[in-house]
Amino acid sequence: MNINSVKNFVLPFAICLLIALALYPDSSLNPEAYSTEGLELNYNISEDLSLVVQEQPIIHNMFTPYLGKSFEGFKEALAFKESRGDYFTVNTLGYLGKYxxxxxxxxxxxxxxxxxxxxxxxxxxxxxxANAERNKWVLRKDIKRFEGKLIGGVKVTESGILAAAHLAGPGSVKKFLRSYGGNNFADAYGSTVKHYMKKFSGYDTSMVVPDKKAKATL
Structure with missing residues (x-):
């Protein structure tokens, strides 16, 4: 196609386009209707970020600080009450560590x-x-006898019993249960068997296996 032919084609087309725009300002031929002014059109992702997005696996069971009534929840709740979860603390009475x-x-x-x-x-x-396993063995009959009952206004649960035994020893828990709340041991800071039994009730401690000879070994 020579130059004259191109001119003969383009010029009439341009004239027709201008006439259409003048006659139909609101038509789909109005270029202003397709303006991108004011729109955020920069969707570029940096190379580094795009690699991170592509390489990250989909994790359906991510850790959450909320552990609910699981055994891990029981341990962490008790540790927080004892020491704020600090492994390296010693209290004024010489008690050691996280628990x-x-x-x-x-x-x-x-x-x-x-x-x-x-x-x-x-x-x-x-x-x-190991301590929980030993306490559960010592208190196995009391757990069976009193679990689910109300004693001193507190519903007895296995986790509550084990928490109270951690505080005061299994002997003090036996006395509390068998006296129906009349013998309520309190430690030097005022924490009682009854308080621990209520505060730590309802956790899943089924994974703790009773063991008379439980030891902590690495």
Whole structure:
């Protein structure tokens, strides 16, 4: 196609377009109707970010601070009450770590070095489990006898019993249950068996297996 042919084609087309725009200002031929002014059209993603988006796996069971009534929830709630969850703290009475163990209780579950215990979080977690297993064995008959009953206005649950035993020892829990709340041990800070039994009720502690000889070993 030569230049003259192009001119003969373009010029009439341009004239027709101008006439259409003049006669139909609101028609679909109005270029202003397609203006992108004021719109955010920059959808570019940086190379680094795009790689992150592509490589991240879809995780359906991500960790959440809310642990509910699970066993982990039980441990963390009790630890927060005892020490605010601090593995390396010692209170004014010499109780140690995240779960505030006394040296005599540690000996029962096979730990004879309080200093080693204090600076070893893994050992502290194992100590908590061993102590719970031992307490559950000692209190197994009382759990069966009193679970679900109301004593002193508190509904008795296995987790409440184990929490109270952690505070005061299984012997004090036996006395509370068998006296129907009349014998309510309180520690030096005023925490009672009844308070722990109520505060930590209803958690799932079924994974704690009763074990008379439970020990904490690495």
């Amino acid at each position: 505030q163990f006394g040296s005599e209780t540690l000996k029962v579950i096979g730990i004879y070095s309080p200093n080693k215990f204090l600076y070893n979080p893994e050992l502290q977690e194992k100590a908590f489990m």
